[in-house]
Amino acid sequence: MADYNQYLKVASATELNNFAKQMKQCHEKIDSLACYDKLVEAYRFVVLKKQNPIECATNAKYTAVGCMLYNSNLSSACADLLQLIINELDIEAEAVKAMYKNGQYTHFYVSVKYNNQLFILDPVQEVVLEGDCFFKFFMLNKQQITDMNNERYASIDLEQFGTEYVDYFTTKKLIAVDLPTLREMMMDITQQDVTSMLWQCPPSFSKDDIKGYFDNSKIFLRDAASELQAPFFYLPSSILIQHQIVWVSLQKNSKRNLLFVNEEHLTNEISQMLKSANSILELYVSFKNDKKLVSTGDAVKIVQQCIWSAKQAAGFDPSLDLQFSFDEYYMLCSFEPGTKIDSNVKFQIKDNFRYYQQFCQHPQVLQQILIALTSFQQHIKINPSLKLTADNFSAIQNIIQKDWPELWWFDTPLLELNEEKHVIGIPITSYSEAEIIQFNKQLDEYIANVKNIVVNPNQFYLQALLHNVKILRIDADDENVRKHQHTIIGLLKQVVHQSSIGKCFKWLCDNFGLHSIVVSGAAQGDLHSWNIMKIQDQFYHTDTILNLTHNNLFFNVDDRIILRDHIIQQQLQVPKCYSMSQNIFQQQKRRIFTHQTNIPKQQFKNILKNELIKMQQKGMETLHVNMFFDIETQNLLTQFPLHEAAIEVQIEERINFRIKNIIINNNYILQMTIETLKTKVCYDLPNLDNAEKGIRYLTKTDPSEMSEIIDELKCNGAIYEIKGKYIEFVLQ
Secondary structure, rough: OOOHHHHHOOOOOHHHHHHHHHHHHEEEEEHOOOOHHHHHHHHHHHHHHHHOOOOOOOOHOOOOOHHHHHHOHHHHHHHHHHHHHHHOOOOOEEEEEEEEEEOEEEEEEEEEEEOOOEOOOOHHHHEOOOEOOHHHHHHHHHHHHHOOOHHHOOOHHHEEEEEOOHHHHHOOOOOOOHHHHHHHHHHHHHHOOOEEEEEEEOOOOOHHHHHHHHHHHHHHHHHHHHHHHOOEEEEEEEEEEOEEEEEEEEEOOOOEEEEEEEEEEEEEHHHHHHHHHHOOEEEEEEEOOOOOOOOOOOHHHHHHHHHHHHHHHHHOOOOOOEEEEEEEEOOOOEHHHHHHHOOOOOOOOOOOOOOOHHHOOOOOHHHHHHHHOOOOOOOEEEOOOHHOOHHHHHHHHHHHHHHHHOOOOOOOOEEEEEOOEEEEEEEOOOOOHHHHHHHHHHHHHHHHHHHOOOOOOOOOHHOOOOOEEEEEOOOOOOOHHEEEEOOOOHHHEEEEEEEHHHHHHHHHHHHHOOOOEEEEEEEEOOEEEEEEEEOOOOEEEEOHHHHHHHHOOEEEEEEHHHHHOEEEEEOOOOOOOOOOOHHHHHOOOEEEOOOOOOHHHHHHHHHHHHHHHHHHEEEEEEEEEEEEEEEOOHHHHHOOOHHHHHHHHHHHHOOEEEEEEEEEEOOOOOEEEEEEEOOOOOHHHHHOOOOOOEEEEEEOOOHHHHHHHHHHHOOOOOOEEEEEOOOEEOOO
């Protein structure tokens, strides 16, 4: 054991004994390495030692003993330990003291002699993540120290340090100056058993450039594994970028039987797997390096088509399920065959409202697809004599997705066409029967929970169920969310794409006997979907997304109102919506509209009168009122001031109130608060016998006559406010 008695003043005999044992273990791991790798591992060892320090009450924390035994992260302790380890590896090293302040040295690091030149190692400054260090401050030469421009190194005599670049990234060839060098680095990584990787980019690279290199590294790792026919490849899971240094956490693909195949051999590999009944198979598929094909999702459709062909080639038992998943980024297919299926299980279609079905020009094909979906088939054959074109099928697909939202697993990939370009085969879903049954069970539980709360929910309540659902304007980044966001399964996950919210609302309506139609189009500059409700033989537009944020502006409105803000963009014809009788504001008697016998001014007065009477009957102090205007609100307020109407009703009903907090939304909805006043309001002018101070008076008296009235009453003054044709004043 080496003599460590130099630390006796600050450490006990027991501490020194433990220190010697750990030093021996450290050297046993490092001794057999090459000279440079010894420096790497010694540096890494000390850097990791200073993590999660343990409090040490003695002066040992300032020495190598403190760093080794107590993870001391003090500068002097780390430098002392690193120097000691390197010296015992027969490499010349010295702890450097610098920045002398207030009678003591504050900065310590180590200089090491390598290739007859001096370099700096500074473990205290080093960043550590996930048990690895970034080697930013390892083997720094004169130029690198100068570039750092750090006060920490201000007192160093730079002339004594070397000019050779022997830092970690240069020596290990981990500098990604271009994609070819990055590709070579990934090839080396694939042949090693590692959990993380580091590389350095030139200072000229922006952060976006580096993130782009990270994405390319994923592809290069996958391609390297394919080229080497490795049994696995690495999946980068997280990234951190600091000082142009990229750190990536790697996860090894752990499933067995990983095969690397191209598109032409995919069908054969799947069929062989099915014949041998392997429990798990993973395939990395090469699509001729056609990145455009991958990005459009066509790769998924090709795989689905190959699955169907492979089943036929393998004579796959239809009573067995085939679990299938596909990672579009890595082109990784996973299969898990062998689950036994109850062949008697079928999906029962309810007798719901199917508006678009009447426009189907190929009802025979429509019925064939519906039967296949309800029996959980994954592929059907189409009779060539029907001469079904791709456009014909697209129309049928649109009808099913809008009229039967409960058949959410209808996910059609590439069609099979004959030489005449007629459809002869359709893979109709990528979901397994087990997945479909599992999700349908969750959907049934969702509806059961709704029924437990309210027996017969109305349209307004069903709309409220969507209040907490996150509506996406663009596709989600998360793969699991992205897979279901365009179907009613998004309701279970509370995340739905806004182009699909109409299907979700129709599904809710179907379950509670309401007649709903899905409409596709645009609103507010984005893809959008809403519904048309059939109520008592009339049709009404309702937009659940905007209703929840715009105070029911589009709750059962006609074409005239909806087409102000919405554009219908679909081939399927929608019914005309002429009526406003089921509009929520019409039902509440809060709708103002133009009519030959009812001018808006009178309508407003009538609504205000009804609300005031309601307040008086219920003894309410305040009432929040929303009113719907068919005509533009701004024009109405110009022609007919609100305060004037309020005062007319006030005089008429002898109710003390005022209107405040007037808000106009989108020129269509007026929100206001009616507040009851505590004081009495007199409408006839006071005289010398009955005049009272502090009482609010209203009169139609001209403002120019106010001074005469005040003089007559022999009051010192009055506070008054002109409101339309009326004057409100209080005697003082």
